[in-house]
Amino acid sequence: MTKLIKARNLRKSFGPFEALKGVDLDIERGHIIGIIGANGAGKTTLINAILGLTDYDGELEVMGLPPYAQRDELMKDVCFISDVAILPKWMTVIQAIDFVEGVHPKFDRQKAIHFLADTTVPLNKKIRQLSKGMIVQVHLALVMAIDASLLVLDEPTLGLDILNRKKFYSQLLEDYFDEEKTILITTHQVDEIENILSDVIFIREGRIMEQSSMEEISQHWFVLHPTTDNIDAARALGPQQVQSTLGRTAMVFNNRPRSELEHLGDVSRLSLSDLFVTLMTRDA
Numbered sequence: 360m361t362k363l364i365k366a367r368n369l370r371k372s373f374g375p376f377e378a379l380k381g382v383d384l385d386i387e388r389g390h391i392i393g394i395i396g397a398n399g400a401g402k403t404t405l406i407n408a409i410l411g412l413t414d415y416d417g418e419l420e421v422m423g424l425p426p427y428a429q430r431d432e433l434m435k436d437v438c439f440i441s442d443v444a445i446l447p448k449w450m451t452v453i454q455a456i457d458f459v460e461g462v463h464p465k466f467d468r469q470k471a472i473h474f475l476a477d478t479t480v481p482l483n484k485k486i487r488q489l490s491k492g493m494i495v496q497v498h499l500a501l502v503m504a505i506d507a508s509l510l511v512l513d514e515p516t517l518g519l520d521i522l523n524r525k526k527f528y529s530q531l532l533e534d535y536f537d538e539e540k541t542i543l544i545t546t547h548q549v550d551e552i553e554n555i556l557s558d559v560i561f562i563r564e565g566r567i568m569e570q571s572s573m574e575e576i577s578q579h580w581f582v583l584h585p586t587t588d589n590i591d592a593a594r595a596l597g598p599q600q601v602q603s604t605l606g607r608t609a610m611v612f613n614n615r616p617r618s619e620l621e622h623l624g625d626v627s628r629l630s631l632s633d634l635f636v637t638l639m640t641r642d643a
């Protein structure tokens with residue numbers, strides 16, 4: 360089966376500035392992938408290239424198609440929501456549902472209504488009368504009701520409170536995702552998506568720093584809190600990062616067996632946000 364997304368030496372320049380500096384990427388179907396990076400790292404630029412919203416240099420195929428040249432074809436099986444997406448303010452929620460039903464053959468009206476039934480969004484109100492968070496919920500309901508192979512979510516939960524963010528991600532898993540679908544998510548709320556991701560891509564200054572499954576990360580990255588008398592011995596094992604807070608030292612290790620660390624102190628798995636900090640702050 361062809362890869363869902365394949366990129367080789369993907370580059371994108373804005374004048375003299377290179378936002379993507381030669382990205383290689385292989386993404387298979389049936390994964391939920393977090394694209395994580397600091398502000399300005401190139402996440403949205405990468406997503407825009409995948410969606411055919413921008414031209415680029417290098418090789419890129421999404422479901423076997425070159426996205427920029429064959430965007431219309433690609434969009435039949437791709438669904439996308441971004442933090443800047445807008446809905447017409449004069450429409451009521453139900454009119455927005457009618458509209459998407461009219462233009463998208465893979466839209467399931469009942470599903471959208473079902474998602475919204477679980478929220479406080481009134482179907483008969485105009486978009487302009489809704490709160491910011493409610494508008495996001497309408498967007499998400501519309502998008503999740505489309506049976507697309509690839510769902511791209513660029514900061515999908517901006518403006519949602521923490522309860523609704525959690526609800527959204529659990530709905531995404533329970534009601535939307537299956538092994539034929541692939542979801543790409545960018546967000547700065549890394550810890551909130553950690554549990555739903557199957558894979559993660561870290562991007563820094565237009566380059567991919569790491570692409571791993573969550574399982575690989577939990578097998579290869581650890582944080583050690585060494586006991587005071589073991590700090591020097593732990594340091595000698597070459598931690599990727601050392602931090603001391605309130606007299607407690609934390610060391611991040613990569614590719615050291617857990618058994619080698621355990622006799623030096625407490626060992627735990629590294630959270631995605633701590634891995635992000637480690638990858639972004641150590642030398643490129």
Ligand SMILES: Nc1ncnc2c1ncn2[C@@H]1O[C@H](COP(=O)(O)OP(=O)(O)OP(=O)(O)O)[C@@H](O)[C@H]1O
Nearest residue numbers: 373376377378396397398399400401402403404405
């Ligand atoms: N149209 C454009 N013209 C010039 N520079 C651009 C343009 N779009 C993006 N850039 C630059 O490319 C770089 C990557 O931007 P991008 O929006 O992809 O970052 P990001 O990782 O999505 O950041 P954030 O987390 O802040 O949304 C930034 O330095 C940005 O200033």
